[in-house]
Amino acid sequence: MSDEKKSLNFIEQIIEDDLASGFPQSKLRFRFPPEPNGYLHIGHAKSICLNFGLGEKYNAPVNLRFDDTNPEKEDPEYIDAIKRDIQWLGFTWDKELYASDYFEQLYDWAEQMIRQGKAYVDDQPQEVIVEQRKSPTEPGIESPYRNRSVDENLDLFRRMRAGEFDEGERVLRAKIDMNSPNMHMRDPIMYRIKKAPHHRTGTAWKIYPTYDWTHGQSDYIEQVSHSLCTLEFLPHRELYDWFLDQVYEPGKVRPKQREFARLNLSYTVMSKRKLARLVEEGYVKGWDDPRMPTISGLRRRGYTPQSIRDFSDRVGVAKRDNLIDIALLEFAVRDHLNKVAPRRMAVLNPVKLVIENYPEGQTEWLDAENNPEDPEAGFRKIPFGRELYIEREDFREQANRKFFRLTLGKEVRLKNAYIIKGESVVKDDEGNIVEIRATYDPLSKSGSGTPESKRKVKGTLHWVAAGHAVPLEVRLYDRLFTVEQPDAVEGRDFTEFINPESLRVITAYGEPSLGEVKPCERFQFQRLGYFAVDPDSRAGKPVFNRTVTLKDTWAKIKARQN
């Protein structure tokens, strides 16, 4: 779809309306504001695609702002990971900024509010403050410290900053309205005492500003025009605007907070706090475990940046929260990899196939197309011989008419090679098939143009030549959770729904070129799925992650809905 034809999402509509009523396009500015307390996940990717997508569409700068106001939970490791992930997605930020760079300015504004009688120091503990707020339908109780003199407030606030009090002993609160129907307006906390060192400001600060006090002011300092956040911040908007009223100077851009629906994805959890638990409690091997919905996990799994951006487009920008089926994400990566991933042959569950009438000791190097979707991808040579491996599931001794794979007395084609016919099987003492014996038609070679090669047979199988096959460690992933919404089951912890079979490691056999691969390369293993080379690979010991199978469950889901 061309850009013109796509209908505007509601955020774009808001921007168009602002431009139509005179807001200059040159003043549009956006930001992506992660807290560096974990790795980014696919939900953040949604927000990144939205903000940076608007930047691209309107040729406007987009800041990367680290919202670093909780020193205990934040770490420079996360800052690096966040930057790497955004770059990998293919976006470029204008400025790299830190809310902590605004601490002095925020402090000055807070003193100004104290002087204007709009903020006060409260000596009560957090629980009492929360209790006094009551509920939206009843009036709140005013703090006994609410009407302290300006001088006393200034003195206490300065001593809070100097570190004279312990954590929890005092807070600074905005003096707004203890009867507001909006609980966020009932004298919200602006500062709390924290003695933890900060990864950027060290031990300079003993007090830290809250999210509400920091976020809008940071937007204002940066002159962000549209501050987009997720729906749970809708009730905060009134406070966002109230705080801006305290510092706004005419002539400046006044940032607008607007809210869109969070991305929720089935069969996973999507909050840094919960993802951190999966890592810390050892359910996965790290933030970049290919089962994680983190951007680094998806990258390692074999997802392409384009597939994630395409997914984000397909999800769209919604006004109501909903649950997106993970099959849509899988659809997006399958769709992209189909176009770009070179084809290779590998056998995951091998059984030996011997072609009785093929000369012993002979090897033929056959032409195999690298990607039928991309003629420029060319051809490669693959070896063929008397002894091969095929998938155990591709053979049945007795089969009904619907079984189009190999059986005794019937013909199938070996991909890029010959037509063969099943002749007999060799079994071990327990009755397991250890070898399938077949014959081939020497005139039926693929692409040879002979009448025999054009003969129609029902099935085509992938295979590898036994003498040339390279062993591959293959990690087969399944959904990390057994239920659609693991964190929405009453009274149960989401870790109770971990899928015990989310990872299965096998040794497969691959065609020779799969022995010489580089981390992050992606392939289609024909008839099986898409596989990406894991960084754990060593020379001669390749490790592959299954990104996704070839089966499109999303098409089925859609068909059911229509």
Ligand code: ATP
């Ligand atoms: P989490 O609960 O996972 O830690 P967060 O909202 O606290 O998420 P931040 O680092 O504060 O994480 O978020 C940075 C930006 O990403 C915010 O603008 C936030 O609204 C957005 N964001 C976070 N999660 C999602 C999601 N699931 N869908 C869309 N946007 C999201």
Ligand code: MG
């Ligand atoms: Mg957060």
